[in-house]
Every structure is written in C-alpha cells, then in structure tokens.
Amino acid sequence: MIALKLAYRNLVGAGIRTWLNVFVLSIAYVLIIYFNGLMSGWNREARRDTINWEIANGQYWQKDYDPYDPFSFNDSHSAIPSVFNSKIDEGKIVPILISEATIYPEGRIQSIVLKGISTNQKILKLPTYELNVEIAEIPGIIGKRFSKNTNLKKDDLVTVRWRDANGTFDAAEIRIISVFNCNVPTVDNGQIWIPLDDLQKMKQMPDEATILVNGDELKVNSEIVGWVYKDIEFLVMDITKIIKTKRIGSSFFYIIILALAMLAIFDTQVLSIFKRQKEIGTYVAMGMTRKQVVTLFTVEGAFHAVLAAIVGAIYGIPILAYVAKIGFKIPEGSDDMGLAMADVIYPFFSLMLIVSTIILVFLITTIVSYLPARKISKMEPTDAIKGKIQ
Amino acid sequence: MEQSKIITIKNLVKKFPVGKGFFIALNGINTGFEQGEFAGLVGPSGSGKTTLLNIIGSLDSPSEGSAEVLGYSVGSLTHKQAAMLRRQHIGFIFQTFNLLPVYTVFENIEFPLLLMNMTATERTKAVHDAIEWVGLGDKIKSRPAMLSGGECQRVAIARAMVKKPEIVLADEPTANLDAENSHHILQTMEKLNKELKTTFIFATHDEKVINYLHRKIQLFDGKIAKDELIKSI
Numbered sequence: 269m270i271a272l273k274l275a276y277r278n279l280v281g282a283g284i285r286t287w288l289n290v291f292v293l294s295i296a297y298v299l300i301i302y303f304n305g306l307m308s309g310w311n312r313e314a315r316r317d318t319i320n321w322e323i324a325n326g327q328y329w330q331k332d333y334d335p336y337d338p339f340s341f342n343d344s345h346s347a348i349p350s351v352f353n354s355k356i357d358e359g360k361i362v363p364i365l366i367s368e369a370t371i372y373p374e375g376r377i378q379s380i381v382l383k384g385i386s387t388n389q390k391i392l393k394l395p396t397y398e399l400n401v402e403i404a405e406i407p408g409i410i411g412k413r414f415s416k417n418t419n420l421k422k423d424d425l426v427t428v429r430w431r432d433a434n435g436t437f438d439a440a441e442i443r444i445i446s447v448f449n450c451n452v453p454t455v456d457n458g459q460i461w462i463p464l465d466d467l468q469k470m471k472q473m474p475d476e477a478t479i480l481v482n483g484d485e486l487k488v489n490s491e492i493v494g495w496v497y498k499d500i501e502f503l504v505m506d507i508t509k510i511i512k513t514k515r516i517g518s519s520f521f522y523i524i525i526l527a528l529a530m531l532a533i534f535d536t537q538v539l540s541i542f543k544r545q546k547e548i549g550t551y552v553a554m555g556m557t558r559k560q561v562v563t564l565f566t567v568e569g570a571f572h573a574v575l576a577a578i579v580g581a582i583y584g585i586p587i588l589a590y591v592a593k594i595g596f597k598i599p600e601g602s603d604d605m606g607l608a609m610a611d612v613i614y615p616f617f618s619l620m621l622i623v624s625t626i627i628l629v630f631l632i633t634t635i636v637s638y639l640p641a642r643k644i645s646k647m648e649p650t651d652a653i654k655g656k657i658q
Numbered sequence: 659m660e661q662s663k664i665i666t667i668k669n670l671v672k673k674f675p676v677g678k679g680f681f682i683a684l685n686g687i688n689t690g691f692e693q694g695e696f697a698g699l700v701g702p703s704g705s706g707k708t709t710l711l712n713i714i715g716s717l718d719s720p721s722e723g724s725a726e727v728l729g730y731s732v733g734s735l736t737h738k739q740a741a742m743l744r745r746q747h748i749g750f751i752f753q754t755f756n757l758l759p760v761y762t763v764f765e766n767i768e769f770p771l772l773l774m775n776m777t778a779t780e781r782t783k784a785v786h787d788a789i790e791w792v793g794l795g796d797k798i799k800s801r802p803a804m805l806s807g808g809e810c811q812r813v814a815i816a817r818a819m820v821k822k823p824e825i826v827l828a829d830e831p832t833a834n835l836d837a838e839n840s841h842h843i844l845q846t847m848e849k850l851n852k853e854l855k856t857t858f859i860f861a862t863h864d865e866k867v868i869n870y871l872h873r874k875i876q877l878f879d880g881k882i883a884k885d886e887l888i889k890s891i
Contacts, residue, residue, distance in 0.1 A: 270772055281760025550756040553717060554817075555745020555773050557738050649717045653752065 271560065275567040279575065286572070289532050293576035293629065296529040298584040300522045300625050305588065305615035306596055307515045312616050313451070314507045320393045321452040323503040324362075328352075328480040328495040333366070335454075338381060341368045342431060345476045346494050352480060360484040362389040363477035365467050369430040371442075371460070373418040381459040382430060384467025391483030394455065398446045399463045406466050408442040411456025415447045422447055428460070433472040440470065451611075526629070529576075530636045537569050537640040548644055549652030558645045565644060569637020573630040591615055664824060664857060665691040665714055669723035672709050672880075683709040685880040687723070691859060693824065696851045696889075698860040700868055701877035707861035708829055710877070714859065715748055715827045716740040728824060745773050749818030749856075753830035755810040757802040757817075763789070764798045767816045774821060788816035792846055808839030815843060819850055825857045832864050844870045 279286045319325075333344035348356070348363050355361040365384040370377060385392075387399040399407045406428075410420060420426055422444055429439040442460060450456050468474050480495070541548075551561050595612035670687040673680040684706045691697060699707040712718040713725050716732045717740075725732040728747050735743065744750075749770070757766050767788050771781040789795055792812040802810055811831060818826050828847070832840035848870055851858050860867055868874060876884035 270775075273772070277765065278760055283760075546754070546756055547758055550750075550752075550758065552741070553715070553744060553750045553752075553756075554770050555741050555743075557741040559738075560741075650712050653717070653756065655754075 271563045271567045272571075274564055275571050278564075278568055279571050285536065286575070289529075289536055289572050290575045290579050292532050293529040293572055293633065294580035294584070296522065296526045297576055297580035297625060297629055298587065299525050300629070301584070301617060301622060302588060302591065302615065303518050303522050304515070304621050304625070305592070305617040306613060307511060307518065308618065308621065309592075309595075309616040310514075310613045311508070311511045313613060314511065315504050317451045318454070318504055318507060319500065321450055322392065322455050323500060324391045324481045324483045325485060326482045326497060326499045327503060328482065328492060328497055330478050331494050331496055333478050338368050338379070341366050341381065341478065345471075345473055345478050347475050348477050348480065349492050349495065351492065355484065356386075359388070359390055360482070362386050362391045362481045362483065363464060364479045364481060365464055365471065365473065365476060366478040367430055367467060367471055369428050369460075371418070372427045372429075373420055373424075378418065379458070380428075382428065382467055382470075383459055383461050384464040385461055387463050391481055392455075393450075394461060395446060395448050396461065396463075399461070401445060403443055405441040405443040406462050406470075407445045408460040408462045409446050409448055410444055410460055411448055411450050411453075413453060413456045414458060414460075415444075417457075420444050420447075426460075430470060432470065438470065526632065530632060533569055533572055533633055534636045534640065536572075537565065537637050540565065540568075541640050541643050545647070545652045546655040548647060549649050549654070552649040553653060558647075561644050562638075562641045565641035566634060566638040569641070570630060570634040572637075573626075573633035576629070577626050588615070588617055592617060662693050663690045664693050664728055665859075666726045667710075667714075667724070668726075670710075670713065670720050670725055671722035672706070672713065672718070673721040683880055684713075684720075687880075687882060689875060689882060689885065691825075691857055693857055694851065694855040695873055696848060696858045696871060697873035697875065698862055698868060698871040699875050699877055700862055700871075701883070702863060704879075705877040706880040707863075707877055711827050711829055711859065711861045714825070715750060716743050745770070746821075747824045749821065749823040749826040751811070751814050751818050751826060751828035751831045753833045755802070755807075755814045755834075757810055757813055759802055762799050762801055763794060763805070763813050766802070766813055767820050770817060770821045784820050785816075788820035791819060791850060792816045806839075807834050808836070808842060811835060811839070811843050812846065815846055815850075819854070819856065822854055823856065825859065827859050827861075829861045830864070831860065832862070832867055837866060840864070840866045 330344045330346045332340060334340045345365060352361050356363060362385060367382045367384075369380050369382040371380050372378075385394065385396050387396050389396055395409060398409055401407050405425060415421060424444045425441050426444065427439055428442050429437055431437055442462065468476060548561055551564070552558065556564070592615050595614040597612050667687050667689050670684055671682065672684040673682050687710060699710055701707055709718065713720055713732055714727055716727065716735060719733045727743065730739070730743055732740070758769065761769070764785055767785045768781050771784055776784070789798060792815055794809060794812055794816065797805060797809060802813070805813065826847075831843065835843065844867060847858055850856060860871065862868065872887070872889040874884075874886045874888060875882055876886070
C-alpha cells in the first residue's frame with residue numbers, strides 16, 4: 269500500500285518525464301486495441317458474410333466433392349437423397365449443382381465454374397430470384413469481381429461450353445441478367461450462377477446436386493450415405509486461419525510500438541537507478557528495506573501502465589468509438605484477399621480484447637520495470653546516500 | 659544523575675577492500691553514548707567519522723568487534739532488522755540534505771511516519787509539530803528546489819526528528835551552509851536535544867559545530883585520539 273502511495277507521489281512529482289512515458293505507452297494501448305479490433309471486426313464480417321452468402325448453417329457435400337479441385341467437379345454429383353425432399357420443398361435446404369465449364373468472353377477462353385441453384389431459394393443472400401426470367405438464352409448472374417475480370421456486364425451474352433454426364437462437350441449462350449455486389453470471393457470469382465434446372469438439363473443430371481446448403485437451425489441428418497456433413501466451423505476454418513495469419517502479421521507493428529514504449533520505461537528505470545541513487549540511499553537510511561525500495565521502483569514503473577490506461581481511455585475511447593462507427597475504408601484493389609472483405613470494415617472492440625490488452629501491457633511494463641530495479645538491492649546504502657555511481 | 663548507555667562500541671574495526679589488500683577505516687574503537695548526549699566525532703577527512711556514524715546508524719556493519727545500538731548488535735542484524743532499527747529509532751541528517759526532490763516540505767517530513775504506518779491524523783499532527791520546531795510554517799507546500807540551503811537543512815532536521823527518535827546522526831550538517839544558517843540549525847538541534855532528550859551525534863570538522871558540542875571525540879587515522887567531555891548532560 270505504501271509503495272502505491274509513494275509511487276504515485278513520485279510519478280506525479282516527476283512531471284513531464286512521467287507523462288511522456290505514459291503518453292507513449294497509451295499509444296501502444298490504443299494501437300494494440302485498434303489493430304486487434306480491426307481484425308476481430310474483419311473476422312466477424314467475413315464470417316457473417318460467408319455464412320449469409322455461401323454456407324448458411326452448414327452443408328452436405330457429395331462425398332467426392334473437393335472445392336479446391338475443379339477437375340473433380342464433373343464427378344462429384346449424386347442424386348439428391350429423398351430424405352431431404354420435404355426440407356427442400358419447405359425452402360430449408362437448397363441444392364447446388366457444380367460443374368466445370370469454359371467461357372469465351374471477348375474471344376478469350378476462360379475456365380469457370382457453373383453453379384446451378386434454385387431460383388426461389390431464400391437461404392443464401394445470392395439474388396437468385398433474378399434468374400426467374402423468360403428468355404431464349406440461359407439466364408446467369410455474376411459477382412462484381414468476376415464482372416470486372418471478364419468485362420462481362422448486365423445483358424451481355426457469353427458462350428459457355430461444358431461436358432455433360434456422358435463426357436460429351438456441349439455449348440450454349442448465357443445472358444448475364446445481373447451483376448451482384450458481394451464481399452465473398454468464393455461465390456464470385458470465376459463462377460456463373462444459373463438456374464438449377466437449366467444446369468441439371470445441360471449436364472444431363474436430373475435431380476442431382478453437388479452440395480446441399482442447410483438453412484435449418486439444426487443439422488438434418490449427418491449420416492446420409494454418399495454425403496458428408498460440413499458444419500459452420502469447418503466451412504469458416506479457412507477464414508479463421510487466414511485472419512489469424514494476418515493478425516500475426518499486423519501484430520509485428522504493434523509489437524514495435526510496444527517495444528518502443530517498453531524501451532522508454534526501461535530507459536527511465538535504468539536512468540532512475542543511477543540518477544536517484546541519493547534518493548534510494550535516503551529511503552534506506554529512513555528505514556525502507558531494500559525489498560521495499562525495489563518494490564517501490566517496480567510499482568513506479570508499473571504505474572506507468574495504469575496511468576497510460578487512463579490517458580489512453582481519455583483519448584482512445586472517443587477515437588475508437590468513432591472508428592467503430594464509421595469503419596475503416598478498404599482501399600481500392602485490396603479486395604482480392606481470398607476471403608470476404610467488405611468495402612468498409614467496422615472494428616469490433618470486445619471487453620475481452622480491452623481487458624487482455626490492459627493485462628498484457630501491465631505485465632510487460634511491470635517486468636521491464638522490475639529488471640533494472642533489482643540492481644537497487646545490490647547497492648551499498650552508504651555509497652547510495654552520497655550518490656556514488658556503482 | 660545516572661545516564662543509560664544507548665550505544666556501546668567495543669574493539670570496533672572496519673576494513674574496506676582496496677585492490678588486493680584492505681584500507682582500515684576504524685581501528686579498535688571503544689566508546690559509548692548515553693541518552694541525551696550532544697556529541698561529535700571530529701577529525702580530518704579520512705579519519706573514520708562518517709564510517710563510525712554509518713555503523714552506529716546500521717547502514718554499515720563492523721568488520722571486527724561490536725557496536726550495540728539500543729540493545730541491538732549492529733553486526734548481526736539482517737538488512738530488514740537494520741531497516742526496522744533505523745525506521746523506529748534513528749534519524750539521519752546529511753550534508754547534502756538528501757530531501758526527496760519531488761515531495762513538498764510536508765511530504766518530506768511526513769515520509770518517515772508513512773513507513774511507521776501511522777494514521778493520517780497522527781502524521782499530520784506530528785508533521786505540524788516538527789515544522790513548528792524548525793520554524794518553517796510558511797514553507798509547508800514548497801518543494802526543496804524552492805528553498806534555501808538553510809531551509810532545506812531545517813526540513814532535514816524536522817524529517818529526522820518528526821518520529822522522535824532516540825538517536826539523530828548528523829553527517830557534516832553545516833558543510834553546505836553559511837555561518838548564520840549554521841548557527842540557526844545548531845541552535846535548533848540543541849533546543850530539540852534539551853526538550854526531547856534525543857541523542858545527537860555529529861560527524862564534523864566544522865568549528866562552528868564543534869563549539870556547540872557537549873562532548874568531542876577526536877578521531878585520527880581510525881582511532882580515538884581524544885574523548886573530551888565539555889558539558890555534562
């Protein structure tokens with residue numbers, strides 16, 4: 269208790285030196301919370317958008333389906349199990365048939381993925397209702413990224429070639445009905461969404477599908493022969509991993525900030541031990557034990573972290589609240605990250621993040637303060653009183 | 659009137675390692691101090707005055723022999739026990755005042771009482787009493803940098819006396835002061851010695867201080883050359 273009281277007095281009495289250190293340390297607090305909040309916000313948005321646009325509450329995969337191997341798509345299809353019929357009719361499951369194909373936009377050749385989906389589905393956010401049109405060609409919708417890459421726009425016609433169930437090549441014209449704006453690259457890049465019935469006919473695979481998207485709250489049945497159930501955690505695993513990697517990358521930045529702040533604290537502490545020798549000697553002469561003096565200097569150092577948390581809160585809370593409200597605008601050209609990234613990321617500052625940051629900075633500051641303070645216990649009080657450098 | 663011995667020093671030797679050998683700072687000191695003495699260790703630089711004062715103050719320990727202070731054998735005290743002895747029973751006054759620069763006069767004087775875990779009310783009363791003894795009532799909120807040398811030393815005296823210790827050890831207390839301030843603080847200490855029966859032991863070679871001493875112990879090359887009682891208690 270006495271160490272707290274004296275440390276507070278010493279720090280406040282030291283004036284500008286204290287406040288400079290406190291300010292640097294407070295920047296470390298705010299930056300760590302900001303960057304982690306940004307990553308958490310991105311993670312939440314990416315997860316939410318991926319769930320809304322692609323995976324819903326989970327998926328059944330045809331047993332041979334491998335989303336990372338487009339050459340397997342032509343073989344990864346099966347008849348939709350009859351156990352799902354009622355759920356499909358109720359709109360709680362949406363079947364998707366996936367096929368490898370080739371398009372020829374502006375005379376170029378480009379491999380794509382054709383995805384057939386029920387036009388009346390409401391499970392995914394995809395605007396599949398736009399496919400409900402009566403036209404001579406096959407209606408298709410594409411995402412803004414694919415539109416940009418292929419220069420395909422609304423009402424454009426594009427020739428598509430595919431292989432049917434017998435391996436025979438066939439071709440047709442797809443008219444782009446609309447271009448949707450979506451943050452999830454995995455439903456956008458290199459793919460055209462067309463009505464499921466059309467694709468089933470094109471592929472000669474009536475009533476077949478590659479995946480079944482579950483919009484129901486509960487798993488329907490995880491034991492369907494020839495189908496494998498993938499839950500949300502599995503389906504967002506890639507996002508989690510990528511964001512974790514990016515979090516580690518960005519953490520280098522705030523580690524540098526934190527290291528600079530710690531250097532300032534360490535430097536202050538080391539200088540204190542030399543500059544305040546007389547003071548240390550006086551403390552000892554007046555009856556403080558060496559342990560008490562070491563504790564006092566350690567607490568003084570650690571107090572920086574407490575004051576920095578207060579100072580950081582004073583200017584950090586309004587700034588972070590404002591940033592959380594207006595979000596962080598992602599620069600043009602940064603959206604092809606391989607995972608969902610909105611135009612604006614809204615940082616998410618959880619209580620856990622704030623508390624863990626405060627504890628982390630406090631612990632590091634205390635350790636950094638204690639290390640030089642240990643030197644005091646080796647000082648001869650008789651020399652310290654005279655301020656002799658030892 | 660029979661006086662009680664509060665400090666007893668027997669065959670005290672203090673050696674400091676220098677290179678491969680030793681420098682003998684104190685060599686066979688035998689002496690003692692009674693309660694209420696106003697005594698001084700006098701002698702030239704290097705005679706061992708400060709070393710003896712440090713041992714009495716339990717800031718240092720004897721190499722040989724014994725130093726018993728208020729019944730405690732200084733040589734056998736642990737760091738913590740020595741700290742407790744200083745905290746409860748000994749006040750220090752230094753040549754360079756050694757005030758805590760970021761504290762006010764009040765806080766500097768209050769400091770020893772904080773270590774003794776006194777209540778805020780007790781501390782405030784004791785500090786005001788001490789400030790009154792040294793006549794610094796108008797400087798209570800000043801920091802040391804705003805005070806003159808004489809005022810700083812008066813704060814140091816108040817800090818040493820505020821807990822009413824049995825012993826006050828003053829190492830060259832007037833070395834940084836002019837004649838007028840020196841007399842002023844010596845008069846203050848003499849008054850406190852009379853009123854509170856505190857034992858004052860000085861280490862000095864300042865004639866102004868020597869003139870105030872009731873007992874003069876002359877040190878030379880680590881030995882007592884002369885022990886002279888000028889005025890009995």
